[in-house]
Amino acid sequence: MKRILPLWLLTNLSLLAWPMLAAEPQTGGGGAPTRPAALPLSEVILYSSGVGYFERTGEVEGRAKVDLRFKVEDINDLLKSLVVQDFNGGQVTTVTYGSRDPIAKTLKSFAIDLTENPTLGQLLNQVRGEAVEVMRPGPLTGTILGVEHKLQPAGENKTVEVEFLNLLTADGLQSIPLPQIQRIKLSNERLNAELRQALEALGASHDTQKKTVSALFDGNGKRKVAVSYIAQTPVWKTSYRLVLDEKEPPFLQGWAIVENTSDEDWTNVRLSLVSGRPISFMMDLYQPLYTTRPVVEPELYLSLRPPVYSDSLEKREVDKLAELQADRKAGGFADGGRAKGQSAPAAPMAAEPDAALTLSRTESTRALRDTESLGRRMNLRQGLASTSEGAEAGELFQYQITTPVTLARQQSAMLPIINQKIEGEKVSIYNANTHARHPLNGLKLKNTSALHLMQGPITVFDAGTYAGDARIEDLAPAQERLLSYALDLKAEVESRTTASSLDLVSVKIQKGVLIASRKSSEEKTYTLKNRDRKTKRILIEHPLRPDWQLVEPKEPSERARDVYRFALNVEAEKPARLVVREERPFSETAQLLNSSPETIAIYLRAQKIAPRVREALQEAASLRERVSQTASERSRREQRIKEITDEQARIRENMARVNQQSELYNRYVKKFDEQETELEKLRQEIETLKSTEKDRQRELNEFLMNLTVE
Known part of the structure; x- marks a missing residue:
């Protein structure tokens, strides 16, 4: 127990x-x-x-x-x-x-x-084996032999197991009950x-x-x-308050939201906030990472046996032994003639390159x-x-909080980072994708402070009342950004798109390839109405499409990543119009060698085509027509041969059923003779036409391959 x-x-x-x-x-x-x-x-x-x-x-x-x-x-x-x-x-x-x-x-x-x-x-x-000093209550010094369990009487017919500490002391072995020990000190x-x-x-x-x-x-x-x-x-955050007034510049107040989620109070610490990514x-x-290493067995080398030297041989015995060894090699013993069960001798020098490599690696590691x-x-x-x-x-910007900050653990705080007037202009922002009818009340904000404004929400107050919420992305000093915070019900915009037109601009030929430059035109008209009592400045956001070029107006008021912005001052109760016209140039190509006559004819009828290009197309059409005519004549003769062949098959079938002495049979024979004469003539004409067609096709190919005009 x-x-x-x-x-x-x-x-x-x-x-x-x-x-x-x-x-x-x-x-x-x-x-x-x-x-x-x-x-x-x-x-x-x-x-x-x-x-x-x-x-x-x-x-x-x-x-x-x-x-x-x-x-x-x-x-x-x-x-x-x-x-x-x-x-x-x-x-x-x-x-x-x-x-x-x-x-x-x-x-x-x-x-x-x-x-x-x-x-x-x-x-x-x-x-065990350590020196200790025991107090029981007198001091005793010795070396621990071990602890053993002994049964001690504990009343009538009862015993308990007691642990005894066995010590080797200067006076010999002593066994001390642990319950009697008051203190033990390890030396x-x-x-x-x-x-x-x-x-x-x-x-x-x-x-x-x-x-x-x-x-x-x-x-x-x-x-x-x-x-x-x-x-x-936690990511520190920012929120802003923007106060608008007709008589004063906009006033911006910004707060940083910080959280102490640690288990330690921040007491009078220097706090800085860094924006950036x-x-x-x-x-x-x-x-802890443990890598698996390969287990390499040590190499064992055979011990050298003491050599036994034989007696000298006469020359004839040496020659006989050499012949015997040659016969054994020719006999094809495996492993160079070793007997069955005999191991190959170990190569003692095989480990030397590894040893040198190990030494080199050790020096490199050191x-x-x-x-x-x-x-x-x-x-x-x-x-x-x-x-x-x-x-x-x-790419980072740091806000240094000038006053030491005290913030208890698991608490959050709002710290002011900006509190000043700032430049801004009230505008209405229209984007058909945002709202098809009304623009949004907004502000063209310029960061005239010396601080980098980090992204965050903005609560806008106008004329002393809550006007709406806006969002701002990171804004560096001197940069401008648009904000929108409410729907402008006092302004209305109607947009109308006219059908796009497709026009041919020019035609040129490069090595037989016809390149037609075209342009697609599109026009969109914005009609603006201002029902307010004062003039409004309205920004029209028009989609910026990569393949389209702005024609009218020549330049936008400003260009963003995906929109043009056009600014208009719209007087009260007086409609205004904005016409935006864009063109998309593109080109079409056609191989003249494979183009149909109808395709070439379409370009010949076009108005915007240079005279040299027109002449080249006419020449190409003429050469192509000559090839087509020759091919047609050859096809007609080939068709005639097919007709004669079919006719002869019919005549042969009839002749098989007619008496050879009859007049009809003689007529069939005469017909055969005439057709054979015609077939011979047709075949000669076809060969001539094939040669002519090949020459004319080569002439057309050479003309087109060398044809480059603009």
Whole structure:
């Protein structure tokens, strides 16, 4: 039966080393005491890409250790971005953090294993052979032999199992009941430290959502140190209020919305907000990675046998042995004549190239490791580039909050970033795709501030009342942008599109290819009506199509990515018109060699065709007609041959049924003779026509291949 000792006794042993360790400062590798230090949060920079830069600064003295607690999901960003700096001659020796391996695996790595919640006896059994000092109540020093279980009487006819600690002391072996021991002290300081570290790891594992990251600073005297890192944060947002007044310029007020979702209060921190989209990603650097390595068996070499030397042979015996060896080779023994079951001899030199390669790789690895170590030493002395200036930095823009910010954990805040007058002009914006009848009330806003305005919603107030909501995209200083916030019911626009026309512009020929340039024209008329009592400035947005060219008006008021904008001042109760005419040029091609006469005739009848092109087309048509005529004549003769052949087949059939002495039979014979004469003539004419057709076709081909006129 396993007996569990009283909790107070187990606690006395488990915590035995703690008072001693607490009284003595921790020491590093150099033996100097290590002092704990705190680094409060001093600066926060939030990015619109969903990350935040956090900087902690403070003072340390001598050799100091800073412990920081982070959420497990933030460790990867920390490992990717952590920068630790020790100024005034100090240096950062190590940064340690808890492994992601299970706590059981971590506890098993210590000399004293606390994995299975051991009893005092089980704990002492793990340190057998170690010197201890026991208080019972007098002190006793000895070496642990082990813990054994003995039965002790406990009343009438009852026994209990008691654990006894067996010690080798100066006076010999002693067995002490564990319940009588008041205190046990391990004499081995290394084991004391291992026990303390195991208990620290066990305590840290209770909060599975956080890990401790410790930075060790080494130096002399008081020094300033800094720790900075990147962590995931909510995207900071902006919202604006725009006040419109007939007598005053527009007034813009902008607010930044920030959230402190961490478990730490921000107290008097320098806060900056950066707009832009820097590339940011996550990488799993926290998870331990183990690679699979191949198992290579060591090479075994056959030992050399002691040679046995035979007696010398006479010449005839040597010749006979040579003939015998030649016969064996000719006999085709496998593996050069080895006997069955005999192994091939090993090649002792086969491993030498591998050994040389291994040496070369080892030297290369050492050189690479030395280079990387030098790079790390250089980087550790470098600080972060200052980003505290409120200005543009590449594609980013930074808002520096001038007043230190205090924000409690899990709280949000609105911070003013702009509060000033700004340039703007009231307009009405018409787009048929947005609303077919009415334009939208809007504002042509110019960013006359020195700040980059990040995208966000805008609440518009006009004449002291709520007028609507608008949205704005990122707007750099001096840039202009249109805003729309309501439907303008006092203005109306009617659009009408006329049917498109197709016109021939020009015709040219390049190496027998006819290229006809055409244009398609389209016209759209906008009729504007203003029912307000004052003049309105209305912007008409007309679709910008890539293949179409603007003809009228010659230039738009402004050109956006996908629309033309035309500005018109429309007086009250007086309609206005805008005519937009566009052309789309395109071309058609046709191979004259394969074109039909009808196609060529269409272009010959066209008005907009150059005289030289017309003459070339006429010549091509004439040559093509000659080829066609020759082909037609040949076809007629071929058709006549077919007719005669069919007629002769009919006559042969009739002659088979008619008496050869009859007059009808003689007529058939005469008819045959006449047809044969005609067939011979037709075949000669066809051969002549084929030759003529081939010559005329070649003439046409050469003419067209060399024909280039405009």
